[in-house]
Amino acid sequence: MELKAYLAARQKEIDRALHRFLPKENARPATIHRAMHYSLFAGGKRLRPIICLATAEACGGSVQAAISLACAVECIHTYSLIHDDLPSMDNDDFRRGRPTCHKAFGEGIAVLAGDALLTIAFEIATSAPPAPRYSLRHFMREIASGAGSRRLIAGQVADLEAEGQAISRAELRYIHENKTAALLTTSIRLGAMSANASAQRLDAMTEFGESLGLAFQVIDDILDITQTSEQLGKSAGKDAAAKKATYPAVMGLEKSRAEALRLTNKAHRALEPLGAGAEKLHALAGYLLQREY
């Protein structure tokens, strides 16, 4: 219950900051700003920015120093959802219980709204104060590489290409590492960098991010086949219908559940060097695993 209150408070804080960073909804041209607001304020859980802020605090930093980096990551996450939902990609009609951006605004505007959110992410990140060990250059490179053609976009490409193919467990892992774990790890690393984490600490947080990100995606794969569209707030069973590569498809449901548990335990272990300071991060990882899957 305490965690729920924490999540709600952080969500509000992040929403307020995003509203500050974004042009007003009626700024000219209104269509694009309405579309950006529509997707960015669609009731997302703000998981990535929350974990960025929690990491900053666990590493002795502040919300204030990390908030613009957290918001930048959320804009990138939202852009990637808008483009992933397009007919030429996953072709999804619903997201978070409402029509997807292209269903509401048309495909052209959806492509541009994604582009605009990706662009503004870098603008927002310029507000981050440098830490002694990390300058704006480090922050920018972290974001660009996490979101780039060898990480986030690589995952989406590999996912597109795997559709309808029989793929190996290694290939599936490559997709999930990049499609999901990359940006989550970037959020966590940015939080740690904003708190001036040592190289050793940053490595530990990177392992935390990668394990947590993989666990999160395995669970998402499972939920797609075990839950209804209503429970998910998006179309259920889409992965199977699109012959997507998923953990349940490659290794079966029970082994996928065991894998999710193994990865989450690995994530918890990565936090050990932080001691009591990592309490919130443990709680967040637990929260992700305890979704009913």
Next chain:
Amino acid sequence: MELKAYLAARQKEIDRALHRFLPKENARPATIHRAMHYSLFAGGKRLRPIICLATAEACGGSVQAAISLACAVECIHTYSLIHDDLPSMDNDDFRRGRPTCHKAFGEGIAVLAGDALLTIAFEIATSAPPAPRYSLRHFMREIASGAGSRRLIAGQVADLEAEGQAISRAELRYIHENKTAALLTTSIRLGAMSANASAQRLDAMTEFGESLGLAFQVIDDILDITQTSEQLGKSAGKDAAAKKATYPAVMGLEKSRAEALRLTNKAHRALEPLGAGAEKLHALAGYLLQREY
């Protein structure tokens, strides 16, 4: 003739730098990197980066300090072409005499290749050395705002929305100011900033960019109706077919030609404070106007 040799030499220099900054074509996943190379090395004139470098030199700076900013702008320009060509936007099959990115790689990969080029632009720009008056923060904000939802993307949105509509000359100017002049002005401003230009000098270069950018777009509008697809290296007559808002459509061909000339003269006048140092910029502006229109 001297200018042609200059352009060719600069084009080579920029291509070499872009090859250095980009992942290899066969980097995993190969599809996305092949698509990025396909569009980025399609024989573009490199007008924006060339004018960025020429501005840096005219303001007493160096190619070395400006080259990564110049390459960042070219990546943004190429991403915007890939996305503009999509079926949901301008629906163009040819670009620079070859199939457009989505025709060659499919729509999903074309969306992602555009995303990847936009992302890598910000990564490339982090290599720019700061000038006394301008830090990486200034460079990043310049790029993000020039490419963002109130400039480059605003122009594309307004252009999409104007299709088939009767629009005023003021609205047409808004489209062209943002769709074309914004990124050209950003290139020029980045060149001036890399050379540590004073605020006054930067203002003059901004006016140069805006006038030149508008002139360039008016000429493009004219060429679309006066040249063949072969001459253009892209589909001719598309603007009229798509009921696009263009200068010839709004004010007729002769008045459009006069407007192009007026704007180019304004661009030349903006360079006056730079004296003899602006010789190359005058030549470049002349070259743009002297395209046969």
